[in-house]
Amino acid sequence: MSPASTDDALRTIAGVVGDLAFLTPLGIGPLLAAGEQELAVHVAFRGSASGTLVLALAPGLARALVDNLAPPEPGCTPTGEDLADAAKELANVLAGNLLATLHGEQAEFQLGSPELVPPAELPASATFAIGLILAEGAMMAGILPA
Amino acid sequence: MKLNILVVDDNRMMREMVSRAVRMSALDVGELIQAGNGQEALAAMRATWIDLVLLDLNMPVMDGETFLRALRADTALRAALVVVVSTESSQPRIARLAALGAGFVHKPFRPEELLAEVERQIASQRGAPHGSPQAAGTPMRAAP
Secondary structure, three states, X not given: OOHHHHHHHHHHHHHHHHHHHOOOEEEEEOOOOHHHOOEEEEEEEXXXXXXXXXXXXXXXXXXXXXXXXXXXXXXXXXXXXXXXXXXXXXXXXXXXXXXXXXXXXXXXXXXXXXXXXXXXXXXXXXXXXXXXXXXXXXXXXXXXXX | OOEEEEEEOOOHHHHHHHHHHHHHOOOOEEEEEEXXXXXXXXXXXXXXXXXXXXXXXXXXXXXXXXXXXXXXXXXXXXXXXXXXXEOOOOHHHHHHHHHOOEEEEEOOOOHHHHHHHHHHHHHHHHOOOOOOHHHOOOOOOOOO
């Protein structure tokens, strides 16, 4: 992937987290190690290319996501299901937008349902990986080849 | 005239977000129903008259494109307006959806973008020529 497409991908990710979840990107950060992750989600895709998008969130970011996407009633605490749903939707929207950025709008993909997975570090085989620092916490997105 | 609206998305939180956008809009909403996939959506439409479907594409059991084809093939249901609300960016796929008479709003979306597309679809249906998918049934009738 060219440096220009890495910049495009970064803009796409920052745009999605800002537009979908009203989170504030501050800059590029390190990839999250397994012990630094609270939630991790996989979205498998196939079509013009095949692989898996991985999204990992640092502690606190999933709660911020829920608060912005579907605020709980006053006095209520988001459930684990709420946190998972928010992370899954962010992963789904990220996957669709990021694949279009990386492969163009003529490419076609079928996305699988986002699934929670145990936190893990991105393997060296990742074709794309980026850490992002947000005002509300850190996250990491990566693409693993099929 | 009140619109009965069906929100179809496999993610509960996104269904709530879309439903909230609908409630906050200027649309005159009758019943607001949710379904988690295309199969549930077809069942819901056979039980309740639906004027407008807000449809995700990537869903388990029955995806949005399969649902849309089934809908347009069903003479009792085909008149419903459909706006796809999806992360989809593939122009060939979006063109196929348009050929099936569906509008499109890209995720992430702003509520005003959703409303504008719904209004565009309503206006399009009112002006639809005879024989088109939009004109194939009774347009925008009130819930029985």
